[in-house]
Amino acid sequence: MDGVDVVISEIRSLSLSVIGSITVPYKKKLRRTLDRVVLNNEPLTIHSYAVLDVEIGKEFAEAVNYALQEFGIKNNHIIAVGSHGQTLRHSPSSAPPYSLQIGDGATIAALTNITCISNFRSLDIAKGGQGAPLVPAFHEWCFSSEDKERSILNIGGIANLTILNSDNTHPLGFDTGPGNCLMDEWTNLHLGEPYDKEGTWASSGKTIPLLLESLLDYDYFKKDIPKSTGREEFNLRFLREKITSTSMSSASSEDIQATLLDLSTYSITAALDTFTKQKASDVFVCGGGFYNTALIGALRNAMPARSFFSTEKVGYDPRFVEATAFSWLAFMRISRLPVKLVTSKRMRRLQLGAIHS
DSSP: OOEEEEEEEEEETTEEEEEEEEEEEOOHHHHHHHIIIIISOOOOOHHHHHHHHHHHHHHHHHHHHHHHHHTTOOGGGOOOEEOOOEEEEEETTSSSOEEEEESOHHHHHHHHTSOEEEOOSHHHHHTTSOOOOOTHHHHHHHHOOSSSOEEEEEESSEEEEEEEOSSSOOOEEEEEEESSHHHHHHHHHHHSOSSOGGGHHHHTSOOOHHHHHHHHTSGGGGOOSSOOOOTTTSSHHHHHHHHHHTTOTTSOHHHHHHHHHHHHHHHHHHHHHHHOSOTTOEEEEESGGGGOHHHHHHHHHHOTTSOEEEGGGGTOOTTSHHHHHHHHHHHHHHTTOOEEEOSSSSOEEEOOOEEEO
């Protein structure tokens, strides 16, 4: 929730070129509000929710207009904006299931004078899917290899994995669990910093085996795929409950941070080892977690037979792969093309997103 990632891309049926990419930080007041609602589970009145929906829409529209100005591109040269939205809650296993993103698409369309595609997740959930992750179809489109298996590991707040096989079967895609989110929140709580730069603080501590065992015993890690999760599940409340239940309240904060880094490492490693066919297949990493050198080093140590690369090796800036994916999803929707989804037990194709023009 640091800001809005904007990617300007030119897409043809078989190719995508990134013209420009930029991150526009959230306004501080809006960021504080989102922290309270998303991380601290602060309830919203109907009025407050509606206002926040429009405010986020305005923030996204301003980010789009700023990016176009920065790269010297006129609004009428853009066919559509694909807006993922800001996730408030992701609850695909509740009764009824839902996934809630805000950032009013009509507001974005009105303030940019560009057609906006938003609300990508709800149709999949309404038809029995998880609504996440939606990026495996894009990963297959741009990263697949004809002669070998590849895995695409996106380490954001939550880590998600796409496994692209070489035998023409559909890709596997699911959330492995926490990526950066627990480490980020713990760092912010104790150091007042938004994240643990390069994992330096985690590297100064020592893993607490009992706490790690308790964290890995959580039900999410035992679920079969397809599955998805979010920060409403992995957050400070979750971590504090685990610290209390294991009587680790007196443990040093850096040792807990080291344990959280191992939690991300072990859950990602287990997912790769369980679901890949080739135990030495390449892994291409994107998302902010690629810059956590301690985490990437731990993954390499845990899986020495695998090679870990940045997605830059295959032409995509790791910071903007997910934003690029949603530009592609917007292209698919505006072209009336279905997207291959692997968020349920059976692969299916749906046209995703609501169009505001």
